[in-house]
Amino acid sequence: MAKLVAVTIIVIAILSAIPILRHTWWMAEDISTHGALIDEQMSETMAEAGISFLASQFVLAFFIWKFSNPQPGDKIKNFPGGAKAMVWAAFLLVGTEALALGVFGVKAWANVYLTPPAADAIPIQVQAGQFAFYFRYPGPDGKFGPIHPDLISEATQNFYGLDQDHDADSKDDIVTAQMAVPVNREVHLLMHTKDVGHSFFVPELRVQQDFVPGLDVSLHFTATKVGKYEIVCTQLCGLGHYNMKAYISVLSQQDFDDWLKKQAALQ
Amino acid sequence: MHDMAKHEAVAHHAPTSFISKHVFSLDHKVIGKQYYGMALLAALVGMFLSWLMRVHLGWTNAAIPGLHLLTKNGAPGDVMTPEFYLQLMTMHATIMVFFVLTTAPFAAFGNYFLPIQVGAEDMPFPHFNMMSFWVTFVGFLVLVSSFFVGTGPTLGGWTQYAPLSALGEVGGPGEGTGVVLWALSIAIFCVGQLLGSLNFITTTLDMRTKGMSLWRLPLSAWGWFITSCMGLTAFAVLMPACILLILDHVAGTSFFVTGNIVINDQMQPHSGGSTLLWQHLFWFFGHPEVYIAIIPGMGIVSHVLMANMRKPMLSHRVLVYSMGGLAALSYMVYGHHMFVSGMNPVSSLAFSFPTLVITIPSTIVVLIWLGSLYGAKLRINSASLFGLGFISMFIAGGVSGFFLAQPSIDIMLHATYFVVGHFHLVMGVAAMFGIFAGTYFWFPKMYGRMMNETLGKVHFWLSFVGAYAVFMPFHYLGLAGNVRRYQAFTPDYMQPLIPLHRFITVAALITGAAQLIFVYNLIYSRFKGAPATDNPWQATSLEWSTPTTPPPHNNFGDKLPEVFHDPYQYGVESSVGDYVMQASPEKVKTEHDEA
Numbered sequence: 001m002a003k004l005v006a007v008t009i010i011v012i013a014i015l016s017a018i019p020i021l022r023h024t025w026w027m028a029e030d031i032s033t034h035g036a037l038i039d040e041q042m043s044e045t046m047a048e049a050g051i052s053f054l055a056s057q058f059v060l061a062f063f064i065w066k067f068s069n070p071q072p073g074d075k076i077k078n079f080p081g082g083a084k085a086m087v088w089a090a091f092l093l094v095g096t097e098a099l100a101l102g103v104f105g106v107k108a109w110a111n112v113y114l115t116p117p118a119a120d121a122i123p124i125q126v127q128a129g130q131f132a133f134y135f136r137y138p139g140p141d142g143k144f145g146p147i148h149p150d151l152i153s154e155a156t157q158n159f160y161g162l163d164q165d166h167d168a169d170s171k172d173d174i175v176t177a178q179m180a181v182p183v184n185r186e187v188h189l190l191m192h193t194k195d196v197g198h199s200f201f202v203p204e205l206r207v208q209q210d211f212v213p214g215l216d217v218s219l220h221f222t223a224t225k226v227g228k229y230e231i232v233c234t235q236l237c238g239l240g241h242y243n244m245k246a247y248i249s250v251l252s253q254q255d256f257d258d259w260l261k262k263q264a265a266l267q
Numbered sequence: 268m269h270d271m272a273k274h275e276a277v278a279h280h281a282p283t284s285f286i287s288k289h290v291f292s293l294d295h296k297v298i299g300k301q302y303y304g305m306a307l308l309a310a311l312v313g314m315f316l317s318w319l320m321r322v323h324l325g326w327t328n329a330a331i332p333g334l335h336l337l338t339k340n341g342a343p344g345d346v347m348t349p350e351f352y353l354q355l356m357t358m359h360a361t362i363m364v365f366f367v368l369t370t371a372p373f374a375a376f377g378n379y380f381l382p383i384q385v386g387a388e389d390m391p392f393p394h395f396n397m398m399s400f401w402v403t404f405v406g407f408l409v410l411v412s413s414f415f416v417g418t419g420p421t422l423g424g425w426t427q428y429a430p431l432s433a434l435g436e437v438g439g440p441g442e443g444t445g446v447v448l449w450a451l452s453i454a455i456f457c458v459g460q461l462l463g464s465l466n467f468i469t470t471t472l473d474m475r476t477k478g479m480s481l482w483r484l485p486l487s488a489w490g491w492f493i494t495s496c497m498g499l500t501a502f503a504v505l506m507p508a509c510i511l512l513i514l515d516h517v518a519g520t521s522f523f524v525t526g527n528i529v530i531n532d533q534m535q536p537h538s539g540g541s542t543l544l545w546q547h548l549f550w551f552f553g554h555p556e557v558y559i560a561i562i563p564g565m566g567i568v569s570h571v572l573m574a575n576m577r578k579p580m581l582s583h584r585v586l587v588y589s590m591g592g593l594a595a596l597s598y599m600v601y602g603h604h605m606f607v608s609g610m611n612p613v614s615s616l617a618f619s620f621p622t623l624v625i626t627i628p629s630t631i632v633v634l635i636w637l638g639s640l641y642g643a644k645l646r647i648n649s650a651s652l653f654g655l656g657f658i659s660m661f662i663a664g665g666v667s668g669f670f671l672a673q674p675s676i677d678i679m680l681h682a683t684y685f686v687v688g689h690f691h692l693v694m695g696v697a698a699m700f701g702i703f704a705g706t707y708f709w710f711p712k713m714y715g716r717m718m719n720e721t722l723g724k725v726h727f728w729l730s731f732v733g734a735y736a737v738f739m740p741f742h743y744l745g746l747a748g749n750v751r752r753y754q755a756f757t758p759d760y761m762q763p764l765i766p767l768h769r770f771i772t773v774a775a776l777i778t779g780a781a782q783l784i785f786v787y788n789l790i791y792s793r794f795k796g797a798p799a800t801d802n803p804w805q806a807t808s809l810e811w812s813t814p815t816t817p818p819p820h821n822n823f824g825d826k827l828p829e830v831f832h833d834p835y836q837y838g839v840e841s842s843v844g845d846y847v848m849q850a851s852p853e854k855v856k857t858e859h860d861e862a
Binding site for chain 2: 001002005008009012016019020024025026027028037038041042045046048049050052053056057059060063064067068069070074075076077078079082083085086087089090091093094095098099101102105106108109112113114129130149150152153154155161194195196197199201203206207208209210211212213214215217230232233234235236237238239240241242243245
């Protein structure tokens with residue numbers, strides 16, 4: 001039976017690796033300027049973790065095969081090098097691997113989170129609420145009007161709680177239920193929630209960030225490929241969580257300007 | 268305290284009435300069995316809930332016959348509503364993490380065997396010990412009761428992120444009374460585990476018999492000792508967090524809720540709280556909890572494997588230091604759950620490094636196990652199969668930790684099924700395999716009968732292949748961006764993943780059904796199993812030196828044993844064979860002095 005266990009472990013290990021190697025189910029195509037570093041980091045980690053996984057399962061299987069069902073008179077043997085060899089191996093192999101991944105990973109992370117947005121980045125607000133996203137563009141004045149939480153009303157479709165009668169900055173604000181951005185232009189996304197925690201995840205953009213009640217969170221990204229992608233919520237926010245989604249359209253500058261004009265006319 | 272503790276332990280006599288013997292027992296062995304029974308019940312409930320979830324995830328609009336019997340409003344026409352799915356999910360996770368993975372390997376086996384392995388008559392505080400179980404049991408009842416109250420149990424997930432968890436019914440079904448009962452249950456649970464941890468620590472430090480130095484403790488005892496030290500600190504943080512959460516509901520406080528929250532066009536009457544505060548408190552408990560679930564399994568599996576390899580581990584001390592290192596580091600890594608939470612991005616990097624470093628002690632443990640298998644005389648039985656399976660699962664679940672330790676990669680994998688696959692393998696399946704290894708190994712001592720080996724092996728094969736079939740594909744789903752905690756996969760890009768979900772569902776139903784073989788084996792062997800000898804595995808530690816099997820009320824009869832050897836003297840030449848027991852005064856040639 002031990003040999004069957006050994007073979008099973010090897011078969012399972014190989015079967016587990018095949019979909020990874022073939023990318024049967026894999027990350028969506030990257031359409032961001034910062035994503036290449038993340039993808040590189042992912043590939044390196046996959047290679048190192050994959051080798052560790054296969055090597056240790058193979059060794060486990062081999063030892064089970066070789067050292068089971070002992071014959072009478074067999075003596076136990078000790079691993080040459082003993083525990084010291086194992087401790088050294090762990091520190092050298094895994095330690096350097098962990099250190100390398102950690103150090104390289106800093107760059108990928110810093111690209112997203114530790115650099116300021118470009119001065120000409122397009123500011124777009126996104127507000128999360130049970131169970132929809134709403135987006136706001138500042139209009140020709142380039143300024144967002146203040147939000148009055150007490151005025152937020154789904155009933156009157158004042159999703160952002162704007163007081164357009166009194167706040168001059170609010171008058172030209174454009175609020176939409178879907179998002180559009182121009183291709184190859186940096187976007188400065190200003191995130192807040194009106195109720196509980198939510199999250200903003202666009203796999204193609206290599207962006208995932210929680211909305212935190214009481215905090216204004218921001219991030220910036222540049223989309224590089226025209227198309228329509230999905231924004232989904234990844235922070236459990238209530239019974240409609242699974243259905244909280246919106247589309248982000250990456251448009252040419254001309255199409256984006258036209259779209260924004262059309263949205264302004266609808267306000 | 269030393270004398271008082273010993274006095275109380277010695278003072279209680281063998282009980283005579285049914286109640287004092289089987290219900291409110293002071294005997295650590297009975298309490299251990301009570302914990303095991305509760306964990307078994309909880310595991311079956313948790314597994315049943317997961318079956319319902321899996322069927323729904325594969326076939327979202329399908330009616331599950333009889334489902335309406337479980338819920339007032341959650342299953343019109345026997346089709347699961349979105350909120351009922353989330354309620355089942357929350358209860359599945361809470362039951363499994365707290366009432367199975369914490370109680371079975373730690374409280375159940377630890378209660379039964381820690382005092383025996385250190386050579387004591389009982390724990391130093393038997394009344395605390397009894398309370399520990401009954402308090403925990405009440406916690407379980409409070410949790411389950413939420414199914415029958417108001418709008419049902421909470422739907423907020425086992426992590427209960429605020430402010431969803433703190434706003435009351437306005438947040439969704441079950442978010443009022445359901446959350447209060449959840450938090451009350453967990454706070455009660457924490458009290459139970461604090462009492463238990465106190466007993467475990469004092470048992471290990473104060474109750475060791477003559478000759479039993481700390482380094483002569485078996486690895487299973489080390490596992491329970493280290494875990495109890497973690498329990499004492501981790502549960503002490505979760506309990507006040509739960510109390511504050513309850514106050515946010517019943518006393519109008521705003522510990523975890525900020526101002527300006529608008530739901531249903533209504534401003535919520537809160538201000539001044541912090542939602543991230545809950546996450547910090549929760550994960551300061553939550554990450555050590557992962558090791559609370561797995562370190563006893565590491566100890567148990569090492570203990571079981573050595574008896575079946577007929578040789579000691581490459582190094583007893585290195586394993587103990589590694590388990591201790593894991594425990595200490597577990598408090599410094601918790602922030603990796605919060606990389607994209609809105610916490611300062613520099614903190615994410617700070618939490619990333621210890622998370623990568625914790626792979627070093629984990630790797631040492633695995634390499635020591637593998638290196639110790641080299642040159643072994645390995646016996647294949649149900650216990651050792653599950654021990655070997657544990658190693659395989661721990662490796663499989665461990666390597667995915669590399670990904671989740673890195674903030675940049677976490678951008679893609681956070682809150683996806685990759686995470687679900689990772690923790691199910693490394694703390695769920697691996698810990699369960701540890702429980703199974705312990706059960707097949709110790710059942711003869713606990714009940715005086717052997718478990719059925721054929722059924723045990725069938726159970727192993729179905730569980731081993733099944734667990735991989737269920738949880739490996741979770742990683743693929745996560746890579747493809749499949750978000751967790753969805754009751755249906757409505758985004759366009761998740762539609763092509765549904766066939767893989769159906770495969771997982773079928774695998775989960777079969778693997779779950781295989782666990783019923785184990786339950787049958789437990790019940791059958793309890794009454795009809797072949798009688799066990801005092802030491803059926805030719806093992807060395809003190810639980811195999813009791814004068815009777817099962818051990819008498821005071822464990823060792825008239826005289827406590829004296830310990831003469833390090834714990835794992837296998838592969839030596841003695842008058843009884845290739846081992847010498849800790850309590851045997853026989854001097855042997857080539858004694859291992861590694862420990």
